[in-house]
Each structure stands twice: as C-alpha cells, then as structure tokens.
Amino acid sequence: MVEIENLKFDANGLIPAIVIDSLTKQVLMLAYMNKESLKISKEKGLACFYSRSRQQLWLKGETSGNYLNLVNIKNDCDNDTLLISVQPEGPTCHTGTDTCWGETNNYNPILFLSELQDFINQRYHDMPEDSYTTSLFKKGINRIAQKVGEEALETVIEATAGTKDKLVYEASDMLYHLIVLLTNKGLRIENLAQELLERHTPNWDKKRRIAKSKNK
Structure with missing residues (x-):
C-alpha cells in the first residue's frame, strides 16, 4: 500500500x-x-x-x-x-453501468491462462505432496510429453466423433498438460502467444507490439 x-x-x-x-x-x-x-x-x-x-x-x-x-x-x-x-460489487457508476464511461466490465477467460501458468510454476517450485502436477514433474519430461500426446489424441477423437462439450473437456486437458510441459522446459504459455504475435502482426506494427510485450 x-x-x-x-x-x-x-x-x-x-x-x-x-x-x-x-x-x-x-x-x-x-x-x-x-x-x-x-x-x-x-x-x-x-x-x-x-x-x-x-x-x-x-x-x-x-x-x-x-x-x-x-x-x-x-x-x-x-x-x-x-x-x-x-x-x-455490482456496477460502479451511479447510472447503473459497470464503468463511468458506460463500458461493460467483463472478465475475459483467456486471461486465466496466465493465472494457471503462475499456479503451475508455483507447483514446480514448491512440489507439494498429493498434487497431480507435482507427480508429473517428478516423473520427468518423457512422461509429461507422453501425456500431452495422449490428451492430443483424445482431443482429435472428440473433434471427429464426439460432442462439443467433450471436445472442450479433452482440449482443456491437453492445454493443461502442455503448460506443464512448457514449465518443465523453462518456458511459459506466453512464449507461444509471443510466437503467434510475431507471426500475425503486420510489419509496420510488429516492432512496437513485440517490444511492449517483452517489456512487461
């Protein structure tokens, strides 16, 4: 404070x-x-x-x-x-809107990926007992990579012959294990976002956006 x-x-x-x-x-x-x-x-x-x-x-x-x-x-x-x-708790503006500029204050779930990354990093640092994430780290990179492959296969199966709900469930498992894999290799999910940013951003805007993201 x-x-x-x-x-x-x-x-x-x-x-x-x-x-x-x-x-x-x-x-x-x-x-x-x-x-x-x-x-x-x-x-x-x-x-x-x-x-x-x-x-x-x-x-x-x-x-x-x-x-x-x-x-x-x-x-x-x-x-x-x-x-x-x-x-x-509720709208901020006296007019009943979320903000005093009439904007909607919604949480974007994509932001949770960084929170999840921080959580998995903490698991990697603390290695608490009775934690599934800890057990993965202790089994090593080969087992973690295998789990990513298994979850990716289950995701493909649900995409081709399953339901949307099950596809979301299996894809979430795959993404979780991928973050564990990245963490084990000293990387973060933001490294993937950075790579995609560099691929997608037009040349005229690339240097500015990449520099800002790396300075955070």
Whole structure:
C-alpha cells in the first residue's frame, strides 16, 4: 500500500485516483481522495473518496450497496496520482453501468491462462505432496510429453466423433498438460502467444507490439 506522507496533494488537499478492476484491469472511474479518505480506505478495506461537489467524504457503496473492495493502492512516478485496484460489487457508476464511461466490465477467460501458468510454476517450485502436477514433474519430461500426446489424441477423437462439450473437456486437458510441459522446459504459455504475435502482426506494427510485450 502507498505511504500517505509521500503523496503530493493539491492546494485543496486532494489527489486524483484512477480506479481499476483488479481482475479485468478495466478502468472503472476517476475520483478524488484526501488524507482522511485514504486512511479510511486502508482501515475498512473499502474505497472511500472525497466528493468535491458535496464537500464531504464518500464511502463508495454506502447508499447503493455497490462497494469497491480495496485490493491495492499505488502512486505514480510523481506521487501526485493514485491507481486504486478494487474488486467491485455490482456496477460502479451511479447510472447503473459497470464503468463511468458506460463500458461493460467483463472478465475475459483467456486471461486465466496466465493465472494457471503462475499456479503451475508455483507447483514446480514448491512440489507439494498429493498434487497431480507435482507427480508429473517428478516423473520427468518423457512422461509429461507422453501425456500431452495422449490428451492430443483424445482431443482429435472428440473433434471427429464426439460432442462439443467433450471436445472442450479433452482440449482443456491437453492445454493443461502442455503448460506443464512448457514449465518443465523453462518456458511459459506466453512464449507461444509471443510466437503467434510475431507471426500475425503486420510489419509496420510488429516492432512496437513485440517490444511492449517483452517489456512487461
């Protein structure tokens, strides 16, 4: 969490706060905070702001029930703007929309692949007992590669003679084991995404997009 004493408040004792969903990274709203609202936010674990129009503190959701559960607060490089990560309960805007710009704040399941990769990496590091993933790592690369092949074959069978539901199930198994294989070789699923990006991106945009992805 940010240290209040390091922040640069304006002449009215306020600092702008950009609020984002910690899961989707969607920008939800822009508000202002003062020292007291920051302190309350930290203590309650709920985003509290200062209303410039009403000239008073404003605990988001106190009236509507649409609270913003605080995840993290970061300051920018100049210490004069905050980035507030939250988990929203319901719509953020008073008009009933997910964001104050009328955008829909949906979680894209594709983002879970990075979370799954991090989870498998942790399994590789910790090697907890009674874990299927641990057992795969202990059996070595040959067994892991064999499992990828087995799951790929089952995926092909479902694609040609099965149902869509079973195809999704088997393809998910194949992808999981592929991530385990990549992890064992010191790679991540993002390495595959990077390769596909380089293949797909037009030359005029390639250098910029690839450079940005490698700097993350």
